[in-house]
Amino acid sequence: MPSKKLSQIGELNLLKELQKRFKKGQHNILIGIGDDAALLKPPKEDILLTTDMMVEGVHFDMDYITPYQLGFKLVSINVSDIYAMGGTPRFLLLNLAMNKNTSKKVYDSFFNGVEKAIHYYKVSLVGGDISSTNIGMTLSATIIGHAKKHIRRSGAKVGDKIYVTGNLGDSACGLALLKNIKTPIPLEKTNILHSKLLAKELKWKDTEPLLRRHLLPLARNPKRYVKYATSMIDISDGLLIDLSRICDESKVGARVFIRNIPTSPGLKIAASYLGISPIRLALSGGEDYELLFTAKENKKIRAIYIGDITESERVVIDISGRKRAFSAEGYQHFGAYR
Amino acid sequence: MPSKKLSQIGELNLLKELQKRFKKGQHNILIGIGDDAALLKPPKEDILLTTDMMVEGVHFDMDYITPYQLGFKLVSINVSDIYAMGGTPRFLLLNLAMNKNTSKKVYDSFFNGVEKAIHYYKVSLVGGDISSTNIGMTLSATIIGHAKKHIRRSGAKVGDKIYVTGNLGDSACGLALLKNIKTPIPLEKTNILHSKLLAKELKWKDTEPLLRRHLLPLARNPKRYVKYATSMIDISDGLLIDLSRICDESKVGARVFIRNIPTSPGLKIAASYLGISPIRLALSGGEDYELLFTAKENKKIRAIYIGDITESERVVIDISGRKRAFSAEGYQHFGAYR
Numbered sequence: 001m002p003s004k005k006l007s008q009i010g011e012l013n014l015l016k017e018l019q020k021r022f023k024k025g026q027h028n029i030l031i032g033i034g035d036d037a038a039l040l041k042p043p044k045e046d047i048l049l050t051t052d053m054m055v056e057g058v059h060f061d062m063d064y065i066t067p068y069q070l071g072f073k074l075v076s077i078n079v080s081d082i083y084a085m086g087g088t089p090r091f092l093l094l095n096l097a098m099n100k101n102t103s104k105k106v107y108d109s110f111f112n113g114v115e116k117a118i119h120y121y122k123v124s125l126v127g128g129d130i131s132s133t134n135i136g137m138t139l140s141a142t143i144i145g146h147a148k149k150h151i152r153r154s155g156a157k158v159g160d161k162i163y164v165t166g167n168l169g170d171s172a173c174g175l176a177l178l179k180n181i182k183t184p185i186p187l188e189k190t191n192i193l194h195s196k197l198l199a200k201e202l203k204w205k206d207t208e209p210l211l212r213r214h215l216l217p218l219a220r221n222p223k224r225y226v227k228y229a230t231s232m233i234d235i236s237d238g239l240l241i242d243l244s245r246i247c248d249e250s251k252v253g254a255r256v257f258i259r260n261i262p263t264s265p266g267l268k269i270a271a272s273y274l275g276i277s278p279i280r281l282a283l284s285g286g287e288d289y290e291l292l293f294t295a296k297e298n299k300k301i302r303a304i305y306i307g308d309i310t311e312s313e314r315v316v317i318d319i320s321g322r323k324r325a326f327s328a329e330g331y332q333h334f335g336a337y338r
Numbered sequence: 339m340p341s342k343k344l345s346q347i348g349e350l351n352l353l354k355e356l357q358k359r360f361k362k363g364q365h366n367i368l369i370g371i372g373d374d375a376a377l378l379k380p381p382k383e384d385i386l387l388t389t390d391m392m393v394e395g396v397h398f399d400m401d402y403i404t405p406y407q408l409g410f411k412l413v414s415i416n417v418s419d420i421y422a423m424g425g426t427p428r429f430l431l432l433n434l435a436m437n438k439n440t441s442k443k444v445y446d447s448f449f450n451g452v453e454k455a456i457h458y459y460k461v462s463l464v465g466g467d468i469s470s471t472n473i474g475m476t477l478s479a480t481i482i483g484h485a486k487k488h489i490r491r492s493g494a495k496v497g498d499k500i501y502v503t504g505n506l507g508d509s510a511c512g513l514a515l516l517k518n519i520k521t522p523i524p525l526e527k528t529n530i531l532h533s534k535l536l537a538k539e540l541k542w543k544d545t546e547p548l549l550r551r552h553l554l555p556l557a558r559n560p561k562r563y564v565k566y567a568t569s570m571i572d573i574s575d576g577l578l579i580d581l582s583r584i585c586d587e588s589k590v591g592a593r594v595f596i597r598n599i600p601t602s603p604g605l606k607i608a609a610s611y612l613g614i615s616p617i618r619l620a621l622s623g624g625e626d627y628e629l630l631f632t633a634k635e636n637k638k639i640r641a642i643y644i645g646d647i648t649e650s651e652r653v654v655i656d657i658s659g660r661k662r663a664f665s666a667e668g669y670q671h672f673g674a675y676r
Binding site: 035036 | 378385390393464490492
């Protein structure tokens, strides 16, 4: 029997199902899904609020991503913004505008991904809105979090060291691979034949982490860095654009050493196969969801040192020691670059 | 000089402009627009959270609504959900997915409408997300509010009276008029020649309130009803569907008297001109953004009594005394009716 379309099920029935599925939540939820608004007990700590959208044809393409991955990623990118402030994510609201011909199977897979993510990050789904569209999908999520101590973009000081929390460029390379492969890869399933999808030059063990980073990104928990960080941001638009944001807000410059930028072995292999510069991917690819932060030098900081905060010059220093000025290079909506 | 397109301005510049424009806010905003997340001082009262979407081609049609009206309405419909819980709206997040060819003029008008609404409702814009789309517009807003005492959908008791706070059907009739006129009407401007747009049979003084109710709806403040209400909801999908929600959650029935349903003189005139039943518009039209609530009988309640909560039967009683069972009739996404 083919899966029903959402239009055959109806909004009220979909909402009732969600209400049942996501009933269990934290003890400080007074009202969850199903009334005009959710009701929460007031926290003792400061409240963090963030919201992020994913638009079909702009942020994702159903030719390259499974509905499960889309659900997981939507939660992750929002959690990442709360983490970037040094906070703890707590409550989630979802807005889904889905085509009325979407199958119930696709819809269910999407919510399987959401459910996996909310368990992983320990957040509770407390509300949202579902609508039909005549066109493509638009998704958004809002996360409410708490922070005992928060870290802004504006706290970097001249002389601070610049750190990142993991490899850069993998996600952008993963996307480039997907565009090359031209098919979604259900990484969430364990028994698929990945090898068929790849060129002979590429091994699954090298490419899988790149694809995973793009399709099922894990937001980086800031817990071990909060104590040290003077400023922080998550790398969503690319290292240089996000570092520029820290520089702008902190009114400082930055010097980044290319030789210090952490990249994975798989990135070099896959980028070479695709004919793309791995450094360009690492500097400007985006969607890394690693943390970028500044701190006074301290041996206890378990992150990768990539450069220093300067008075005003913003430069990248390449392997042969040449300086190149950088501006915010990275993905920006509505096209213009500063 | 023609207005620039958003794609010529760029996301960063648009965000900087918003940051400047919406800088002033309440004193309990620690961080507003411009970091990874907004930061608010924790309130003493319980927290209300709600989010609502508006999708082009589903919730609105740019042939009938101005960008200003869209901005104003987006805020109003979200405020209405906080009001429906008996709460006070405080903070606003906006998500805009707009076509990259949208003109700056349209974008600015949209934010003029948002600004007017946030002043009217005394809420502060603290964050959001802007994205380009290749297709139509999708907008969503999230509002965070506070409540000293909250009112659920589930508190109606057998014998309670049912009240509404104002005329019903005007908004749906306004939309029907707009579809007939086939042009947006900039009600927000004072010096336009309205008369040209209307048929000879209709007077501007009768139709303007209907159009206004649809295009620039004002969410109904629950202040004077909170003390009395046992259950409450805002009428967004139509009286009968929203009353069914109260009945479902409260596990009761309802008896509604058609003769008591408040309608405006303009509704009768315009509905007759359009050949639509005014009662059908009032019962099922939706987008009224009036409050529907139940309470023990009390002469101090300054709202319109329309019926009673019953044990289980759900009936509408027409002018000649005939009973008709009702189910949730009203607009529902994904098509299905219960």
